[in-house]
Amino acid sequence: MNLYEETYKIVKQIPRGRVSTYGEVAKALGDIIASRAVGKILNENPYEEVPCYRVIYSNGDIGGYAGGIEKKAELLRQDGIEIVNGKIDLKKYLFNDFETDYPLKKLREEQQRLKEKLSMExxxxxxxxxxxDVAYGKKAYGAYVEFDAESMKIVKRKVVSMEIKFPxxxxxxxxxELPVLQxxxxxxKPSIIMIDGNGLLHPRLFGIACHFGxxxxxxxxxxxxxxxxxxxKDDYIFIEGKKVGKRLGKIYVSPGNKISVESAWKIAKKFMKYAIPEPVRQAHILANEARTRDEK
Known part of the structure; x- marks a missing residue:
């Protein structure tokens, strides 16, 4: 899913003479938790027809704008919006009657369906x-590093890069990150994959390691x-009474799929040389090297 384009489709609906808020746009996307991401997306808006200046803070402050706050205020006044002491009266000007299919809600529903296939055995x-692991710059840079389990030596390295479509x-x-990992x-065809992110240790008990697995x-x-x-508690992590992971030094290990908490922890521990298991650490290094090389 391209969340940037989904956001622009929503913001295009704000009519002249009205404003909306980052939170209201996030709700139209399907989750208020995306409010901060909405701000980032609008700051990168490439379309003249998307009136991102019509999106303000929920307290009435006009908020930031890539063209500067003074320019944003000028555009709002040209729309007929009154700004008093730096604020806009949302009771008078708020628009939140968006036509939307709530894309983030759809993603949560998709994960709920996939979750039924999860195995912790x-x-x-x-x-x-x-x-x-994935590193970010102007693009997303993904790295894959494969180890032989017996010798614990690297047998393969791979890097890919692609456009970022989801903040x-x-x-x-x-x-x-799934598009990069895919x-x-x-x-x-590795036996096991370690992913920089959570497995069961996730509010929906379905983090990226679960999803990918x-x-x-x-x-x-x-x-x-x-x-x-x-x-x-005692190094184990619980969510609503369910054991979902275990601390290992300063990191947290959780099963993604087809593995138990204990086995995931033991395998991660076997590959600990520094603060992070070597497969993830080496992937992290490789991804960042690719970003630095490509964007210097």
Whole structure:
């Protein structure tokens, strides 16, 4: 999904003489959590016919604008909008009657359907372990690094790059990075994949490692640098009483698909050389090298 284009379609609906807010546009996309992403998307608006200056803060402040705040205020006044002490009266000017199919809601529903195919039972061989990560610049740069499980030596490296069509939105990382990961996995058949992101340790119990694992019917492990959700007790992470992951040093390991919490943790621990398991660390290094080389 191209969330940029979905956002522009919504903002184009704001009529002259009315304004909307970042939050209202996010709601029209299907989730208020996307409010900050809406601001980023509009700051990159390439279309003259998309009146991004008509989107303001929910407290009535006019907010930022790529052309400058003074230019935004001028355009709003030309539309007939009154600005008093830097604020706009939303009771008078707010527009939120958008025609929308709530694309983010559709994505949540899709994940709920895929979630039914998830397995937390150990169902894997341990021959090769791959790590995948994505770095961002003007484009998205994905890296795949595969290790032989016995010798723990690298046997394959791969890099891809592509246009970014989905900004960072909390809890929707899968839809930002899946297009890159899908390209990376073409022609590859590792036993297990470690992904920079969460597995079960996710508000919907379906992070990127789960999503990718189900799509490809493969064992996956999520490796997260921060605990953004859940409660920790005796190194284990719980969500609503369900054990979903385990801390390993300063990182959090959670099963993605076809693997248990304990097995995911043991495999991650086996590949710990520094602060992050080597498959993910090497993929992280490779992705950032590709970005630096391409955008210098």
């Amino acid at each position: 150990d169902d894997f061989s341990v021959e090769t372990i791959a790590g995948m 960072y939105v909390p809890t929707y990382l899968a839809y930002r 390209e990376l996995i073409k022609g590859e 189900v799509l490809h019917d493969i064992a996956t492990i999520g490796i997260a640098k921060k605990l953004l959700y859940g409660k920790e």
